[in-house]
Amino acid sequence: xxxxxxxxxxxxxxxxxxxxxxxxxxxxxxxxxxxxxxxxxxxxxxxxxxxxxxxxxxxxxxxxxxxxxxxxxxxxxxxxxxxxxxxxxxxxxxxxxxxxxxxxxxxxxxxxxxxxx
Amino acid sequence: xxxxxxxxxxxxxxxxxxxxxxxxxxxxxxxxxxxxxxxxxxxxxxxxxxxxxxxxxxxxxxxxxxxxxxxxxxxxxxxxxxxxxxxxxxxxxxxxxxxxxxxxxxxxxxxxxx
Numbered sequence: 001x002x003x004x005x006x007x008x009x010x011x012x013x014x015x016x017x018x019x020x021x022x023x024x025x026x027x028x029x030x031x032x033x034x035x036x037x038x039x040x041x042x043x044x045x046x047x048x049x050x051x052x053x054x055x056x057x058x059x060x061x062x063x064x065x066x067x068x069x070x071x072x073x074x075x076x077x078x079x080x081x082x083x084x085x086x087x088x089x090x091x092x093x094x095x096x097x098x099x100x101x102x103x104x105x106x107x108x109x110x111x112x113x114x115x116x117x
Numbered sequence: 118x119x120x121x122x123x124x125x126x127x128x129x130x131x132x133x134x135x136x137x138x139x140x141x142x143x144x145x146x147x148x149x150x151x152x153x154x155x156x157x158x159x160x161x162x163x164x165x166x167x168x169x170x171x172x173x174x175x176x177x178x179x180x181x182x183x184x185x186x187x188x189x190x191x192x193x194x195x196x197x198x199x200x201x202x203x204x205x206x207x208x209x210x211x212x213x214x215x216x217x218x219x220x221x222x223x224x225x226x227x228x229x230x231x
Contacts, residue, residue, distance in 0.1 A: 043210075048218065092219075100150070104150065106152070106219060110160065111160050111162075
């Protein structure tokens with residue numbers, strides 16, 4: 001089954017304790033990205049990657065790191081989490097660059113709910 | 118600036134009636150794609166419908182249609198014959214050609230009443 005898998009689904013942690021949220025896709029997609037969802041703000045892009053070793057900042061990158069060493073994996077790293085990073089996080093992937101045909105639809109993971117105390 | 122605006126935080130609709138969810142966008146890029154996603158209470162993001170900026174006709178997918186008015190920069194989602202299972206949060210999104218980013222609106226929470 002074609003899917004994006006992210007783990008953990010739920011996590012409660014404390015301020016300053018480094019954590020990693022993993023993301024893996026089995027569709028051979030070139031494009032991968034991370035979003036956070038907060039009430040009233042919708043989804044905001046944190047980081048994205050067009051291919052292996054190619055990453056770039058989204059609109060809210062502060063406090064986050066990413067890496068893309070393999071095409072299928074795109075982990076999100078919170079080096080020193082703070083309470084304002086409490087949120088619902090989504091990883092998503094799409095085949096590649098924009099196409100008018102609509103082939104660039106984002107496929108989302110199930111989401112990871114993070115609470116930082 | 119690239120921006121998506123959804124001005125209806127919440128809406129109610131009677132079962133079996135049609136409902137329109139508003140979405141306006143702003144981009145200087147002549148080539149872009151517009152998407153609608155559904156997020157039920159379980160939390161997953163479900164793709165509903167896509168419209169390319171060069172498409173001459175409005176997109177349709179079953180009970181979903183996209184009312185695309187390019188000059189007004191609007192991409193409203195129309196759900197015909199609402200069902201109880203349509204109760205969810207709905208997000209409008211845009212991807213401009215020259216930007217490798219997706220831009221999402223703040224969402225509209227739809228409640229379908231029996």
